[in-house]
Amino acid sequence: MRVYEYAKKMKISSKEMLNLLEQVGMKVNNHMSVLDEGMIQKVEQHMNKEGGAPSEAKEKAQGEKKVKQQAKNQNQSGSRSQRPSGNKRNSRPNRPNQRQNQPKSPGRQPRISAAEEVQKSAGFMAKDKVEQPKRAKKEDPKKGRFSKLKDDPPKDFAIGRGKGRNRKKGDRKGENREKQAPVLPKEITVSGPLTVADFAKLLRREASAVIKKLISHGVMATINQEIDVETMSVIAEEFDVTVIYKEEVDESNFEEQEEVDAPEDLVERPPVVTIMGHVDHGKTTLLDQIRNSNVTAGEAGGITQHIGAYQVEVNGKKITFLDTPGHAAFTTMRARGAQVTDITILVVAADDGVMSQTIEAVNHAKAANVPIIVAVNKMDKPGVNPDRVKQQLMEHGLVPEEWGGDTIFVPVSALTGNGIEDLLEMVLLVAEVQELKANPNKRARGVVIEAELDKGRGAVATVLVQNGTLKVGDGIVAGNYFGKIRAMINDRGRRIKTAPPSTPVEILGLPDVPSPGDQFMVFEDEKKGRAIAEKRMQKRIEEERGASSRVSLDDLFKQIKEGEVKDLNIIIKADVQGSAEALKSSLEKIDVEGVNVKIIHSGVGAISESDIILASASNAIVIGFNVRPEPNARSMAEQEKVDIRLHRVIYNVIEEIEAAMKGMLDPEFEEKVVGSAEVRQIFKVSKVGTIAGCYVIEGKIVRDGNARIIRDGVVIHDGKLDTLKRFKDDVKEVAQGYECGLTLQNYNDIKEGDLIEVYVIEEVERK
Known part of the structure; x- marks a missing residue:
């Protein structure tokens, strides 16, 4: 029996079973390994010693917890019922009395209406008492004002008269003399390059003093010119000031920001699966078969394909499938920094075997570091050999489990539906081992899968929620745009209010169409969200202007x-x-x-x-x-x-x-392609050879250039142009969109449909 089958029988997860086997001292490769009778007996003996399977212990503990909780709830409800009913009513009149007993703050005036009401109810009038502070103020307002000055001279001296004013001036002069030394900072904090003016302000020095220091260090900078952190540190040292560099967190670059969740907040999420493989190997048929046979809530054919992603339910667990058009789209999303897929299903036809696009799909999945499950399709055809597929894929590093490797191979038939259940079960197994988890109780983050401009609905984006829960009314930044979600439509075409992790949904409300692979994030503050979207747009424009960071x-x-x-x-x-x-x-x-x-x-x-x-x-x-x-x-x-x-x-x-x-x-010389022409007709002339009648499709054809003949993407000849004519005249060059006749030196094997690429060798400056 395999490990996962035995785990299912014992009602525990494969992960727990693997841990249990390790405790017993039996080492197995993974959940697909086989257990013999002796091993099973050993495990059962260990379980009996420990007092039942881990799952039983869990159930027992949960039962005890439930009983304790019920008892606690009963006690609470009992204590509530025992409280006297009049408590609330009796406590109300006491509140004003408590306030009355509290000492009043000297600066605050009591509210007359509230005081009158309270004192009337007590059986006397407090009119005189309430008005007394007013009378005192009217009698001698100057006294009151000057008494305040005496209490707090430094605060209100500016409004004084006579001696007070003179004293203030004298004090100020004295203070200036004393305070001049300690006012200068000992250290300043910067988060990036600053202008000379801003830097001088931080140092509390004149800009001219800073410029003098810069000139003495050989830096010619004006007051509005920016200087870097390193230069600032050197100049600050001259003034006995330390520069502390504190990197500013750029919230607009939220793709690179990692949010660490507490382990107790994480819950299991459905795996996201992409299907890849060669053309005509049955990818679409397999997708249709999965969609039709595993529709959630038993709605046959209820899932629509317009969304580009959908969910199916197997054994009470959900799986999200991405309906992407092949591995090119898969890698385009990865190029944008979006690691969307958890598992890849590689579809290989048993009758065709491994083809060029299959190898390409394997390389794309390996580059993304995603586990691969191989679905050997078309097993319903007579005389197919799945072992040949396994042998071919072994050459590309995919070794089947039964041959000692770690790649799962599942024989399926997309037409009949055989093996589909096994395939989905294997997907869930791999997902279980990967322990895919997310926190649903926070702001949503995810990836845009597809986006389009709909005539009736405006910008429509299909997004996959990766973390948190997306809600209608949330303000999101997707790519370089900010918008509020007006509506969300799920994979069955129904409107929904919330979307938990690993859920694909269509959202309406963005002002423009984001690109597939762009990441999105929810921002509660609308003003902040709009500012971040603008900053991202500005950054993209600058990046397009700037140089590339690719390896050359x-x-x-x-x-x-x-x-x-x-x-x-x-x-x-x-x-x-x-x-x-x-x-x-x-x-x-x-x-x-x-x-x-x-x-x-x-x-x-x-x-x-x-x-x-x-x-x-x-x-x-x-x-x-x-x-x-x-x-x-x-x-x-x-x-x-x-x-x-x-x-x-x-x-x-x-x-x-x-x-x-x-x-x-x-390199001292560089090849520069100047133009290319397509051979439309061939003319064979004795003593001259083969003349190619061409149409210039790109650039221009020059007579003194080198020519390359390309047939089906492969170079078959590289030489020099011999003659170049337009009608009967010899010409130096022929521009794009015109026809010409040409011959090549010592070469006549030109055919219709060939592409002639003309290039020149240019000398370039040494770097």
Whole structure:
């Protein structure tokens, strides 16, 4: 019997059973390990000695606690009933008497109406008493005013006359002479760069004195110029003042702020699951099967798919599924700093086996450090071999449990529904071992999964609550926008008031559409929320203007020295699998102190948008070996500031990476792509060769440039242009949107549909 099955039988959790086995002295790998009869007997003997299973002990303790609580409640209710009923009424008249007995403060006037009422009820009039202070004030107002001055001379001397005024002036002069030395501060606290004027104000010195000190240290600064903390410390020392640097907490950057909850406040939350895999391996069918067979509250087909996420219930426990369009979206969210998924289900078809996108999905999940459950689909087909899938995935580091690994493999059929229950049970098991918990009793935080602009409803965002409870009417900052939640719609299309952790909901009320992967947080103070949203928007604009912080080979050594880079992440794309493997093993052998080369993905074919997204999320460098980036991938790389290096000789790649890591990289020449043209028609002319009739799709074609022929994303020839013509005339260049005819030096194997990329080699300044 497996550990989790035995735990279920004994009515305890798998975690408790693993602890129990450790106490008995039996070491098992995990909850999927098998227990024989001898081991079970040993556990039962231990339980009998201890006096029942842990769960029984818990129940017993809970029962005793309940009895004590009931007794306590009865005592309280009894003591309440025994109190005399007249107590409350009798106590009321005593209150004014108590007040009356208290001594009045000398400066305060009693309220006449209240005093009259009380004294009338006592049987006498207190009119004279109430009015007495007024008469005294009218008789001699000056006396009253000057008597106050005598009591407290320093406070009210300014309103005095004659001698008092002269005395005040004399005192002030004397005080100035005495107080001049101690007024200067011994230490000041700063939270960042300050202008010279503000710094002088903190030091209580003239700005000119501070500027003189700055000039003496070789810093030429005006009164409105900012100086950094280090400079402030040096200048402050000259004035015998210590500068204390206190870092200011930036609330606008709430993604990086961690809120630590007390262990007793945490409760179990549903796991969030993403399904990934190759195209046509049955991801959508599997999602539909889970949705239809596990609808909460038995509403068949009640869950709508428009929300992009939904919840199902299995054995009384909920699971949240993210319906994302593949691993690219999964990694885009990770690139934005949102670690949404707890578990990944990798769908592999038993008849097809492991494909290119399957490997890509594995690499994306591994880079995110998320546990993987493999669903071997299409088991209903005749003659399928699930062992072949296991063998193939072993090459990528996913070893099945029955073969001594820690990856769970579940055979399923998305069409018939076989194995779906087992798959969901395994998801709950993995979630139980992970101990996923959240605090529902605090302000909500989470991630935007999808967002769109609806004609009737305005900006609609699908969010996943990760911590706290989201409520209608809450003011939230999502991305760079602040709004108040007008309505929340759950995965079944119903309006709800609250959303606990791991619940996906659609929210209305944001002024604009945030980006998927943006994090959100609730702010009770509306003014503060709006200020933070504005600050975040400003910061984003500044970041877009500023330089990129991505790793590039040019500044790699500098970043290694500063301790920013410990792992150099690399993505390899080659024309054939053999080259990719050879390049991977060669790069992994590079040994430079302080930095490791880490290949996070290698594949065959042109550099795609998916590779750029993964590189952006993992801060990696993309190396293309005999392949080119797709047009969209190239523009995305420029936008995301991802460094792409293209090579044709394996030794050049190794030398370049090694030189970059040692800080000796100093390229003198740089390749600049000036344009590309598509071959539309071929003309074969004797004595001339093959003429390519082309249409310029990007940039311009120049006659003195080098040309590269790309067929299906792979470079098949690299040479020089021979002739370039428009109609019958020789031309120097042809711009985008025009047609031309060209020939290549010593090369005639051009075909329709080929892409001709023209580039020039430019000399660049040494850095």
